[in-house]
Amino acid sequence: MTVHTFRGPTTRNRYFRDQDDELSVVQGEDEAEYYAFDYANQLSTNETVTAVSWEASGVTTSDASLTTPVAQIKVDGTAGWIEATATIMDSGTSETCTLIRRLNFYDRIK
Secondary structure, eight states: OOEEEESSOOOOTTEEEOTTSOEEEEOOTTOEEEEEEEOGGGOOTTEEEEEEEEEEESSEEEEEEEETTEEEEEEEOSSEEEEEEEEEEETTTOOEEEEEEEEEEEOOOO
8 A cells, every 4th residue: 555645745646736726636436545744844843743633524534643743544535635633842842833734535537
């Protein structure tokens, strides 16, 4: 099984920006893929991702994990979205903030 890691805008043809300018992917109904959000580019020197909560609609998710700064989840289904809410903590000040990332899923045209 392939793991797809998002570090920001990508030039691969599988991923695209939809009509709402949100990152999107086409996935067939018989596919189950792992997707990973890499937060390394959004963190300053003292920051780490301490937790990630997932929300999904229209797709089924499983096997969520966090190995900071990468959060990963398995997605099965074709039409819907996933959203990752990462809690980021600054080790110098103990302040926290959240960063939300979303990925939309579209079914293959038949």
